[in-house]
Every structure is written in C-alpha cells, then in structure tokens.
Amino acid sequence: MVEFxxxxxxxxxxxxxxxxxxxxxxxxxxxxxxxPSGAGKTSLLKMLYLAQRPSRGIVRLFxxxxxxxxxxxxxxxxRRIGVVFQDFRLIPHLSARDNIALPLRIAGVSEEDLSGxxxxxxxWIGLSERADARPATLxxxxxxRVAIARAVIARPQLLVADEPTGxxxxxxxxxxxxxxxALNRLGTTVVVATHDIHLISRIDNAQMMRLEKGRLADxxxxxxxxxxxx
Amino acid sequence: MIIPxxxxxxxxxxxxxxxxxxxxxxxxxxxxxxxxxAAAGIGLAxxxxxxxxxxxxxxxxxxxxxxxxxxxxxxxxxRRAAAAQPYVRTARAVEQAELLATLGQWFxxxxxxxxxxxxxxxxxxxDVDFVGGERAGQLNQLRALVAQTAPGARIIPHAEWLGPVAxxxxxxxxxxxxxxxxxxxxxxxxxIMTARxxxxxxxxxxxxxxxxxxxxxxxxxxxxxxxxxxxxxGIALGTAVxxxxxxxxxxxxxxxTAGLAATASLGAAGWALLLALPLxxxxxxxxxxxxxxxxxLKKIL
Numbered sequence: 001m002v003e004f005x006x007x008x009x010x011x012x013x014x015x016x017x018x019x020x021x022x023x024x025x026x027x028x029x030x031x032x033x034x035x036p037s038g039a040g041k042t043s044l045l046k047m048l049y050l051a052q053r054p055s056r057g058i059v060r061l062f063x064x065x066x067x068x069x070x071x072x073x074x075x076x077x078x079r080r081i082g083v084v085f086q087d088f089r090l091i092p093h094l095s096a097r098d099n100i101a102l103p104l105r106i107a108g109v110s111e112e113d114l115s116g117x118x119x120x121x122x123x124w125i126g127l128s129e130r131a132d133a134r135p136a137t138l139x140x141x142x143x144x145r146v147a148i149a150r151a152v153i154a155r156p157q158l159l160v161a162d163e164p165t166g167x168x169x170x171x172x173x174x175x176x177x178x179x180x181x182a183l184n185r186l187g188t189t190v191v192v193a194t195h196d197i198h199l200i201s202r203i204d205n206a207q208m209m210r211l212e213k214g215r216l217a218d219x220x221x222x223x224x225x226x227x228x229x230x
Numbered sequence: 231m232i233i234p235x236x237x238x239x240x241x242x243x244x245x246x247x248x249x250x251x252x253x254x255x256x257x258x259x260x261x262x263x264x265x266x267x268a269a270a271g272i273g274l275a276x277x278x279x280x281x282x283x284x285x286x287x288x289x290x291x292x293x294x295x296x297x298x299x300x301x302x303x304x305x306x307x308x309r310r311a312a313a314a315q316p317y318v319r320t321a322r323a324v325e326q327a328e329l330l331a332t333l334g335q336w337f338x339x340x341x342x343x344x345x346x347x348x349x350x351x352x353x354x355x356x357d358v359d360f361v362g363g364e365r366a367g368q369l370n371q372l373r374a375l376v377a378q379t380a381p382g383a384r385i386i387p388h389a390e391w392l393g394p395v396a397x398x399x400x401x402x403x404x405x406x407x408x409x410x411x412x413x414x415x416x417x418x419x420x421x422i423m424t425a426r427x428x429x430x431x432x433x434x435x436x437x438x439x440x441x442x443x444x445x446x447x448x449x450x451x452x453x454x455x456x457x458x459x460x461x462x463x464g465i466a467l468g469t470a471v472x473x474x475x476x477x478x479x480x481x482x483x484x485x486x487t488a489g490l491a492a493t494a495s496l497g498a499a500g501w502a503l504l505l506a507l508p509l510x511x512x513x514x515x516x517x518x519x520x521x522x523x524x525x526x527l528k529k530i531l
Contacts, residue, residue: 051441071528072445079443089438093245103442105240150442 001027001158001189002048007057009043016055017043018214025191027157030184032200033193035211041193042162044211048191049083049160050074062157079107082151082188084161088143090135096146097122097131103154121149125179141172148176152183159183161192165199177202234451234458234516243439244432244452253424253457254464257417261468261511262475264413265504269476271406272500278400285388285396287319287360289369291376293383294353304380305354311379312358317368324355414514421461421515425522428453440530450523454516461515469508476504 002025009018018040025031033041046052047059050066059066061077069077082103090099100121104114122128125145127138135143144164151159161180165173177192177199184190194200200208210217291308295301305323312321329352337347360368369387376383429436432453439449483495496504 049441051437075440075443075445078441083441089434091243091435091438094242098242102243102439105237106439106442106444106448 001025001029001062003058003060004047005058005060007047007054007059009040009047009052010055016214018047018054018211021057021216023209023216025158025189027189028184028187029189030181030203030206031189031191032203032206032208033191033211034195034197034200034208035217037195039211040214041211045160045162045191045193048158049081050078079103079154080157082154082156082159084144084148084151084159084164086163086166088135088147090143090146090150092135095132095134096127096138096142099135099146100149100153102150107154117153121153125149141168144168144172144176145179148179152179152188155186156188159188159190161190163193163195165194165196170198173199174202234455236451236455240448240452241455243435244456251424251427253420254460254467256420257461257464257511257515258468258471260413260417260420261465261508262472264410264417264511265469265472265507266475267406267409267413268504268507269472269479269496269500271403271410272496272503274399274403274406276495276497276500278396278403281392281396281399285392286365287362288388289358289360289372290324290386290388291356291358291372291380291383292353292386293356293380295380295382296351298351301354304383305356308356308376308379308383311375312356312372315371315375317361317363317371319359319361320357321359322357324357326352326354329355414511417511418514418518421457421518422522424460425453425457425519426526428457429523429526436527437530446524446527449527450520453523454520457519458512458516461519462512465508465511465515 002023004021004023007018007021008016010016021044033044035041043052047054050061053059053067057067062080064077066074066077091102094102097118101114101118104117119128122131125148127142127145127149130138130142133142135146138146148161148164151161159180164180165176168176173196180190180192181203192199200206293301293304293308295304309321309323312318330347333347333350333352334344337344358372360372369385373385376385436449480496
C-alpha cells in the first residue's frame with residue numbers, strides 16, 4: 001500500500017526535519033503515528049497525503065513511485081486518499097452537505113448519484129438535520145465529523161488523520177475513533193497521528209509508529225504493536 | 231470558450247461575492263479610454279489616407295503673366311491641352327470670381343467687390359488631377375506641356391503643402407494606436423493582479439481542492455469563469471459609455487462639412503473594429519486569467 005524507503009525531508013537549506021524514514025503500510029491495517037510535538041508527524045503525513053514530496057529517498061504509493069511522478073498524475077492518486085485535518089479545513093461558505101459532497105463532485109460524480117451517499121454519510125455522522133448548516137454554525141465536534149465524512153465519502157483506500165481528536169472532548173474522541181475503526185473494517189488503511197496514548201489503546205490490532213526528532217524511534221523502521229489495553 | 235462552462239454545483243465552491251473588488255470599474259475606465267483612442271486612431275488614419283489620396287494626384291498650375299488677357303488665354307489653352315492628355319483625369323480653370331470670393335473672405339469685401347482686392351493682379355489657376363499611375367513621370371510630362379502653352383507658369387503639387395499635414399495626422403493615428411496597445415496591456419496587467427489576488431484570498435480553498443484530487447484545470451476554470459464575468463461587466467460598462475460618447479461626437483461631426491475635418495470618419499470597417507474590441511478584450515481577459523492561474527497553481531504541489 002505505502003512504502004517509504006530512506007526518506008528524508010528538508011525545507012530549504014535547513015537541516016532535515018525527517019531523516020531515514022523507512023516503513024511499509026499494509027492494506028486494511030490501522031496505524032497510529034505518535035511522537036512529541038515537533039517530531040515531524042505532520043510533515044510525514046503531508047508526504048502520505050501527497051502535499052509534499054520528499055527531499056530524498058523513495059516513496060511508493062499504490063505500487064507507484066511518487067517521487068518521480070509527474071505533477072499532473074497526482075490528482076488521480078489524491079482521490080484515493082482521504083485526509084482529516086486537526087483544524088478541519090472545511091470550506092466556510094459551503095453547507096455541511098456540500099462540504100461532504102466535495103470529493104465526489106471533484107471526481108465528476110453526477111448530482112443524482114451523489115445525493116444518496118451524501119445522505120447516508122450525513123446520517124452516519126448524525127448530522128442529517130444539520131445538513132444545510134454552514135461550518136461556522138457547527139460545534140467543533142460537528143465540524144470534525146463533517147471533515148471525517150468528507151474524507152471517507154469517496155471510499156478512499158488510505159485515510160490519513162492528523163490529530164483528529166485534538167479539538168474534541170473525550171467522548172467525542174471515542175466516537176470519532178469508532179468511525180475510523182468502522183471504516184478500517186471496510187478495508188481502508190488508516191493512519192492516525194495522535195498524542196493521546198489512551199486513544200491508541202482502544203483499537204485492537206492497531207500498530208504504532210513513533211517519531212522522535214525526525215526519525216522513527218525504532219531505527220529498523222519496523223512497526224510496533226500498541227501497548228495492551230488498560 | 232471565453233467564459234468556461236462550470237457546473238452550477240462547482241460554481242458554489244467560490245463565494246457568491248465578486249472576486250475582483252474594484253477591477254470591473256478599472257476595466258470599465260480602461261475599456262472606455264481604449265475605445266475612444268481606437269476611434270480617434272481610426273478616424274485620423276482614414277482622414278490621413280483621404281487627404282493623401284486627394285492630394286497625391288493633384289497639382290495647381292499658377293500662371294502669373296502680367297498681361298491679364300494673355301494670362302487668361304494661356305490658362306484656357308493649358309486647360310484644353312491638359313484635358314486632352316491621357317495621364318490627366320480632369321483639368322479645370324479656376325474662375326476669377328471663385329478666386330475673388332475666396333480672397334474676399336480675408337479682404338472683407340463681399341463677392342470680391344473690394345476695390346483693393348479688385349486692383350490686385352491675381353494669377354490664373356488651373357487645377358489638374360492625374361489619373362492613377364507613376365506620379366513623377368506624369369509631373370514631368372505636365373511640366374513640358376506647361377512650358378509650351380504657358381511659359382513661366384509655376385506648377386504646385388498639392389502634396390508639397392498638404393503632405394506635412396497628412397503626415398502629422400498619420401503620426402497622431404499611430405500615437406492613438408500605441409495608446410490602444412498600452413491600455414490593452416494595462417488591462418491585462420489588471421487581470422493578472424486580480425487573478426493573483428483571488429488566488430491569495432482563496433488559497434485555503436484551493437489547497438483543500440488540490441488535496442481532494444482537483445486538477446489545476448478544474449480550479450483554474452472556476453476562477454477563470456468568475457474573473458471573466460467580472461471583467462465582462464467592466465467591459466460592457468466601459469463600452470456603453472464609450473459608445474454614448476462616440477455617438478454624440480458622430481452626431482456633432484455630421485454637421486462639419488468643410489475642410490480637413492470633413493475627411494474624418496470611422497467607416498463600416500472602423501465601427502466593426504470598435505465593436506470587436508470589447509469581445510477581444512473579454513477573450514484576452516479570460517485567457518490572461520487562465521494562464522496566470524495555471525502558472526500560479528503549478529507552484530503548488
């Protein structure tokens with residue numbers, strides 16, 4: 001699914017933010033990415049969701065080398081990836097319904113064909129009655145659910161979430177994690193960056209990557225299983 | 231397509247309000263000035279051409295023989311001889327009454343009855359229009375004819391004294407043309423700045439669209455459409471104001487029937503060009519916006 005081999009990332013002439021990152025993500029698996037603030041989690045996720053190319057190394061996604069891939073081919077790959085941002089990044093002048101429908105519209109799905117999935121998704125996240133609300137009128141948790149619905153509506157093969165529970169209370173965090181878990185059971189590979197050790201312990205069979213100072217804590221790049229549930 | 235078709239659901243990806251702020255007003259002013267400069271340029275160019283055509287083939291022979299009877303005989307003989315030449319289209323002896331009437335406008339006497347004017351020894355004038363052809367050869371042939379029929383007469387090609395005027399008018403037409411080009415470039419610069427500002431304002435939306443798989447073309451079409459529409463409003467407004475001004479000038483110009491002013495007009499081709507300019511401007515704005523947007527989007531991964 002995803003292969004990083006000796007990947008390094010630097011912005012401009014500064015020192016590398018990420019160094020010698022190597023790992024493989026298996027299809028249908030669930031991964032947590034942890035590490036202290038500034039360890040490079042967001043930068044690593046950016047490479048995963050194709051917002052950033054590495055400065056060195058090899059990144060293969062869905063079996064193709066993304067480092068040398070021409071720019072015009074990237075949109076096709078991005079449509080296979082769902083992204084949930086810590087700050088939601090909903091489009092403020094669009095309703096919850098239109099924000100969720102966005103990936104399908106961009107992919108050229110007709111209005112007839114997208115109304116069903118969007119309605120189902122609104123129901124799934126419990127916001128059917130707030131479908132026409134603008135993001136500014138939604139609570140933080142509601143916005144986060146809309147952002148997650150937008151990320152998953154096109155049934156992505158890879159879901160990447162950056163601190164998805166950072167802005168919600170513990171109950172809502174657990175509900176959101178339940179959404180990810182449900183999606184994972186449907187076959188989507190999920191990568192969640194989080195500080196929350198309690199969250200990590202809630203998912204059975206999830207694997208963990210830990211970043212420290214721009215390097216995977218395990219120098220071999222092998223993935224670790226999470227600690228046992230408390 | 232000048233204004234790209236974008237599905238209505240996609241149009242909502244940009245806010246309803248106009249993207250370009252004061253751009254339509256700036257474009258309206260530039261369009262109005264462009265059309266007025268273009269109209270002036272076309273009118274001046276046509277005037278210069280008309281004057282050039284009129285004077286290129288005309289000469290006046292001035293017979294200054296002292297004896298008025300001999301002078302009149304020479305004028306008459308020259309007119310007949312010239313009219314018989316194959317290289318002459320028309321030859322006309324200017325009547326003394328016509329000369330007196332013309333000079334009377336300066337001397338003050340009506341109908342040439344001023345005593346001072348009547349006492350002046352006026353030359354006899356013969357206007358000769360050549361047929362089209364090689365002017366220098368025709369002029370040499372006429373000189374030979376004048377030497378035979380009216381020795382001592384002066385030949386005055388009109389191009390000698392009206393030529394500088396025609397050249398001045400032509401220069402002004404070029405200046406007007408240069409102004410048109412400069413204003414079109416200024417309009418394009420305004421569109422470029424508008425497109426860049428729109429991208430800056432909506433960068434978060436663009437980044438999001440990119441990340442969910444939108445192509446540069448999809449994003450560019452959204453902005454191109456909105457900028458083209460905003461620009462089209464400005465162009466329509468500028469065109470309407472310019473059209474009103476031009477029609478007012480044309481209405482007043484229609485009363486001018488004398489002198490060089492009467493030679494200035496736009497003609498059917500001129501009006502067609504003026505009508506085409508706003509459409510070309512909309513196309514240029516859309517194309518400029520598209521290229522600016524695509525170039526800017528390429529800088530984002």
